[in-house]
Amino acid sequence: MPPVGPRSGDAIFANVERVNAELFTLTYGAIVRQLLTDLEEVEEVNKQLDQMGYNIGIRLIDEFLAKSNVSRCVDFKETAEVIAKIGFKMFLGVTASVTNWDADGTCCSIVLEDNPLVDFVELPDTCQGLYYCNILSGVVRGALEMVSMKTEISWIRDMLRGDDAFELQVKLLKQVPEEYPYKDDE
């Protein structure tokens, strides 16, 4: 049987069940609002959003691999492209681009110009320190951790803070060698 190549993000997105982005956007807004009320400190909200994203990421990677037919990436560059072109498209229906590579190919930026999380959103003065989309960085971090890559992710640009796009810096810290998680005698 000939090997099946990875499917394009558009093709996958066209074939999965979809929901209105406004329901998604408003639900996310309700979550952020609840967190702000409960936790009070903007810093804590950033942390909690990242944690929620991480929880999603470690589960989402399974669906991603199952539906995308992506095989092992040869290097981190390919990984970043796959996230931007297939990952974002498949779940959020938007494409991102990868840019700003450092010399040794372990750090790059994923740039989003379209972001369904932020429709209708404006940061009030009291929330200026909020990384509203911090859930996304958690998702990427969690998903990559499940494929043996420890990463550090930070926001470089944020349209809610007046920048012209959303830019996530993804830095590869280390590749964790694969280990079998189970031990027969336990």
Add this chain to the structure above:
Amino acid sequence: MIGVGKIKQYSNVLDKPLSKGKQEVSLSAFAFLFSELVQYNQTQVDNIAELERRLEDAGYAVGARVLELLCHRDKGNRRETRLLGILSFVHSTVWKVLFGKVADSLEKGTEHEDEYMISEKELLVNRFISIPKDMGTFNCGAFVAGIVRGVLDGAGFPAVVTAHFVPVEGQQRPRTTILIKFAEEVLRREARLG
């Protein structure tokens, strides 16, 4: 630099054109997000009633905004002022925008004059949810009940809205019924309007 000149900068969210609401995300993305909403709220409560109340609160915030958005975009800044009008607005317009379909049914309660029910065979938010035995009658539909309450309240029809599982004969999964109990003043006003 990438992107410079391509994107128009809006200083104010109100200056932005309102989207047509045709954009979509994958159902999984929503399901993952909703699951996090439920799980987070589980850590904040010690009983089921409290958990439902918190989900309802989150939904209320969504409902209030949906009302505003739809009245502006789809109804030319008008909103329903009569009981049946607003109920059919929820059952048809709101449902269609949020869940992609009109709700399965809208019925009037048989025992009480002030009760109405919107039922859905498979409510979107309950699609991937199974309730553990020890959580009894907990229903994630509380979030949708909150949305309905948000819409109704914003339109001037205060009501108590709750979500219930109703077993259906011959079906493995129960349907979800959103029970709407209008406040007394709503019915009095409705009677006066004739």
